[in-house]
Amino acid sequence: DIQMTQSPSSLSASVGDRVTITCRASQGISNYLAWYQQKPGKVPELLISDASTLQSGVPSRFSGSGSGTDFTLTISSLQPEDVATYYCQKYNSAPLTFGQGTKVEIK
């Protein structure tokens, strides 16, 4: 099975900072990658699909890029409401494996 590895596992940044999270697949998955945001105590929400397609209603400070094995999620200007854990997920084929998550906090 293809493994999904996120880095870092956690980060602390200041409001307004640019934040980048990476996700690496152990084999190529084309652009079949999604990013989810899970705020504390809440249900995960889909932010980005197809590696770079922002879902409706998601603030434009979020963006995704990559293809093949290496992907990034970028928050261009971190806001307090972005405190959450972020997960990547591959969906080129089953199993739909998630990365281990990246916890984002405000410094």
Place this chain on the structure above:
Amino acid sequence: QVQLVQSGAEVKKPGASVKVSCKASGYTFTSYGISWVRQAPGQGLEWMGWISTYNGNTNYAQKLQGRVTMTTDTSTSTAYMELRSLRSDDTAYYYCARGGQQLAFWGQGTLVTVSS
């Protein structure tokens, strides 16, 4: 609007079984499969499997093969996930989500606690 409403919290003893339901509304049930994802306390997301609501085909995570069964009732637009031979490490929130690729709509989650 699309909604997935799950059944309530469960407490089970080790070795027992649990069946969680997920009632869909706001869309044509048989147009999208249902995935199940679980999350142990303080841990990450784990994909459990997927069922086609069109023909009942399933695809289960290898580690759960033999213990999990996913079914649907198209007459009530409800999906079910049954997990058997429960262990303490099955304690988790169990989520249903619409689709078998990117998961845009999720249920509210069902906490299953396994404790003697």
